Amino acid sequence: MSMQLGILIAVFLFPGGLFALALGLILKGLDRRVAARLQGRIGPPLRQPFYDLIKLAFKRTMVPTFANQPVFLGAPLVGVVSMLLAVALVPLSGVYDPNPILGNLIVLLYILMIPAVVLMIAGSSSASPYGAIGFSREMTLMLAYEAPIVLVVLAVAMRVGMAQGEVMTFSLTEIIAYQRANGIFLLDPVMWPALAAFALFFPANLGIIPFDIPEAETEVLEGPLLEYTGPALGLFKVMSALKAVVVLSLGIALFAPLNLGGVWGFLGWLLELTLLMEFGVTAVRLSMGRMRIDQAFAFFLKWPLLLATASVVTVALAT
Amino acid sequence: MSASLSESFTIPVGPLHVALEEPMYFRVDVEGETITGVDINAGHVHRGIEYLATKRSLAQNVVLTERICSLCSNSHPESFALAVETIGGLKVPERGAYLRVIAGELKRVASNLFNVAILAHLVGYEALFMHVMQVREDAQDLKEAVFGNRMNLGAICIGGTRYDLDGETTDIFVASLDRLEPKIREILSTYKTNGSIQRRTREVGVLRTDDAEACGVVGPVARASGLHHDIREAAPYHVYDRLPPEVLVLEEGDVWSRALIRLHEALDAIRILRAALKDLPDGPVNLGEIPEIPPGRAVSRSEAPRGELLYYLKTGETEEPERLKWRVPSFPNWDALTFMLNGAKVADIAIIVNSIDPCISCTER
Numbered sequence: 001m002s003m004q005l006g007i008l009i010a011v012f013l014f015p016g017g018l019f020a021l022a023l024g025l026i027l028k029g030l031d032r033r034v035a036a037r038l039q040g041r042i043g044p045p046l047r048q049p050f051y052d053l054i055k056l057a058f059k060r061t062m063v064p065t066f067a068n069q070p071v072f073l074g075a076p077l078v079g080v081v082s083m084l085l086a087v088a089l090v091p092l093s094g095v096y097d098p099n100p101i102l103g104n105l106i107v108l109l110y111i112l113m114i115p116a117v118v119l120m121i122a123g124s125s126s127a128s129p130y131g132a133i134g135f136s137r138e139m140t141l142m143l144a145y146e147a148p149i150v151l152v153v154l155a156v157a158m159r160v161g162m163a164q165g166e167v168m169t170f171s172l173t174e175i176i177a178y179q180r181a182n183g184i185f186l187l188d189p190v191m192w193p194a195l196a197a198f199a200l201f202f203p204a205n206l207g208i209i210p211f212d213i214p215e216a217e218t219e220v221l222e223g224p225l226l227e228y229t230g231p232a233l234g235l236f237k238v239m240s241a242l243k244a245v246v247v248l249s250l251g252i253a254l255f256a257p258l259n260l261g262g263v264w265g266f267l268g269w270l271l272e273l274t275l276l277m278e279f280g281v282t283a284v285r286l287s288m289g290r291m292r293i294d295q296a297f298a299f300f301l302k303w304p305l306l307l308a309t310a311s312v313v314t315v316a317l318a319t
Numbered sequence: 320m321s322a323s324l325s326e327s328f329t330i331p332v333g334p335l336h337v338a339l340e341e342p343m344y345f346r347v348d349v350e351g352e353t354i355t356g357v358d359i360n361a362g363h364v365h366r367g368i369e370y371l372a373t374k375r376s377l378a379q380n381v382v383l384t385e386r387i388c389s390l391c392s393n394s395h396p397e398s399f400a401l402a403v404e405t406i407g408g409l410k411v412p413e414r415g416a417y418l419r420v421i422a423g424e425l426k427r428v429a430s431n432l433f434n435v436a437i438l439a440h441l442v443g444y445e446a447l448f449m450h451v452m453q454v455r456e457d458a459q460d461l462k463e464a465v466f467g468n469r470m471n472l473g474a475i476c477i478g479g480t481r482y483d484l485d486g487e488t489t490d491i492f493v494a495s496l497d498r499l500e501p502k503i504r505e506i507l508s509t510y511k512t513n514g515s516i517q518r519r520t521r522e523v524g525v526l527r528t529d530d531a532e533a534c535g536v537v538g539p540v541a542r543a544s545g546l547h548h549d550i551r552e553a554a555p556y557h558v559y560d561r562l563p564p565e566v567l568v569l570e571e572g573d574v575w576s577r578a579l580i581r582l583h584e585a586l587d588a589i590r591i592l593r594a595a596l597k598d599l600p601d602g603p604v605n606l607g608e609i610p611e612i613p614p615g616r617a618v619s620r621s622e623a624p625r626g627e628l629l630y631y632l633k634t635g636e637t638e639e640p641e642r643l644k645w646r647v648p649s650f651p652n653w654d655a656l657t658f659m660l661n662g663a664k665v666a667d668i669a670i671i672v673n674s675i676d677p678c679i680s681c682t683e684r
Contacts, residue, residue: 039449129330129349133665136351209443210515218441219666221336289515290443292666293352 016087024241056234066127076235083242123224134223144300151308194311341679394623401619415479430624479605524671538626
């Protein structure tokens with residue numbers, strides 16, 4: 001009984017569910033606020049994403065006449081559920097260890113792809129030509145960043161696994177334990193190619209400039225999200241807030257888990273998350289423009305893939 | 320490279336589209352991400368201003384034409400006044416002619432910066448957008464300081480200008496230009512070198528010289544496609560024979576070169592402003608009371624920020640004109656979009672449309 005209870009708490013309260021949602025929304029508010037300050041604007045209050053969500057919750061959901069209604073309304077639900085599970089899968093060094101029954105890094109990788117798939121389904125079920133373009137772009141982008149991230153995870157798994165006499169380990173808990181004992185991968189030159197490839201992957205996975213191509217507002221009017229209104233759109237916002245927490249904390253777990261525990265470990269993790277949001281998301285999306293989908297595709301086949309391949313090779317040679 | 324959908328489909332761009340500031344409508348046939356056909360549809364917001372103009376007296380029409388478009392709000396009454404002065408045989412006092420140049424060139428600085436800022440917004444480079452708009456704000460402040468208004472200057476009247484510069488205002492003007500110029504130079508070098516801008520604008524929306532000639536494009540669009548054409552130089556009005564513009568002509572014909580031409584012209588406008596402020600002669604700024612304008616017909620041309628603006632005026636026995644017609648620069652440039660958009664990517668539609676700096680409120684008169 002207590003195991004089920006623990007999993008339920010992890011999925012719905014902490015670190016997943018309500019906590020992750022609030023954290024994701026605050027991070028989003030922070031991102032908007034800091035971006036505004038960097039551009040010489042005042043910007044919205046930190047709690048603006050909460051206001052947006054509450055407003056959407058009380059609006060009507062409209063379904064386009066030609067849309068496939070069950071799919072159209074089901075897609076955001078699937079997205080939110082997948083992200084609730086994903087948050088519970090990422091350990092928080094010294095604070096939270098996911099129950100192994102939930103799954104390992106490979107499961108997490110699969111779940112991480114669901115939001116993109118959900119957006120594709122949403123775009124194609126909305127019967128809007130912009131949704132269709134968004135679908136095609138989302139798919140192209142996913143094909144482009146999928147290979148590098150798998151190789152990055154492989155590199156990390158090999159680094160930890162080979163040190164323990166196995167070939168590789170896909171348990172994030174073990175990966176964190178290894179780093180707590182032997183120093184974080186952020187400071188390990190062997191892991192730098194993997195780190196660089198991951199740094200290029202996560203803007204694409206989070207859909208921020210320069211890779212917000214599927215939803216580019218000035219090109220395809222938010223693409224898949226164009227026809228969504230009210231609570232359904234709100235669910236997409238919930239999904240993207242949760243996803244931000246998942247992807248950022250995955251980055252922390254893979255490369256820089258703190259060797260702390262308890263309250264300090266939690267506060268340190270929050271600080272890392274905030275710094276990663278500011279430097280990895282806000283600064284990146286402000287310092288460049290959007291790529292075209294063909295440019296992004298070519299880019300991912302070049303640098304991240306090269307770096308990710310190099311990371312696997314260096315890990316194999318170094319260990 | 321992009322995953323193309325097997326079937327081709329038609330997407331509507333406009334009449335209301337977040338990336339287009341004004342209502343215009345394109346039916347775009349798309350195959351995957353590539354445009355295979357464009358149908359440009361005008362007339363969504365017919366405004367009936369030409370009809371309205373025949374119900375107003377000539378003096379009232381100066382006010383009316385100023386409200387045709389906010390960004391070239393000085394060029395419209397300017398051209399209209401030129402046409403009236405041609406029919407009436409009026410000679411604008413020299414100081415008035417200089418002041419008209421000053422008003423027009425200041426509007427050009429702000430208008431060109433605005434368009435270049437929107438380009439940054441469309442490629443998703445929000446920080447650059449904000450910066451350019453901030454620099455434009457300096458030009459807006461200057462307009463407010465000199466004319467009392469930020470957009471509609473109210474500078475032009477038949478026979479001269481309605482405003483005058485005193486010593487103090489001239490000092491403010493010059494100091495403000497000194498602040499503005501290095502900032503615009505910096506923006507120009509950013510647009511020349513920035514990777515994000517180049518990636519999305521070079522070799523995008525190319526208009527070849529012969530196509531440009533066939534469409535009769537004007538203004539920065541023409542000059543970016545290798546056509547040496549500037550009314551200020553070809554048919555100098557006011558005192559442009561004494562303050563000739565430096566006409567920059569580029570051959571590439573892409574969105575990037577159009578942006579560079581606009582920035583160059585903003586800098587050149589500052590040079591002209593400085594020269595005009597320095598040479599500003601003494602004397603009256605307008606003719607005072609205007610004699611009755613006889614029946615007649617006239618055509619006048621001026622170089623608005625977007626290119627050649629042409630006015631046709633026919634006066635009769637009454638105070639109201641019998642016919643007033645204008646051809647705005649966006650009209651021929653709009654047509655050239657067919658050439659620019661064909662074969663382009665869906666992602667570039669808004670960028671290409673913006674590159675002609677379309678002004679729909681002028682065009683759908």
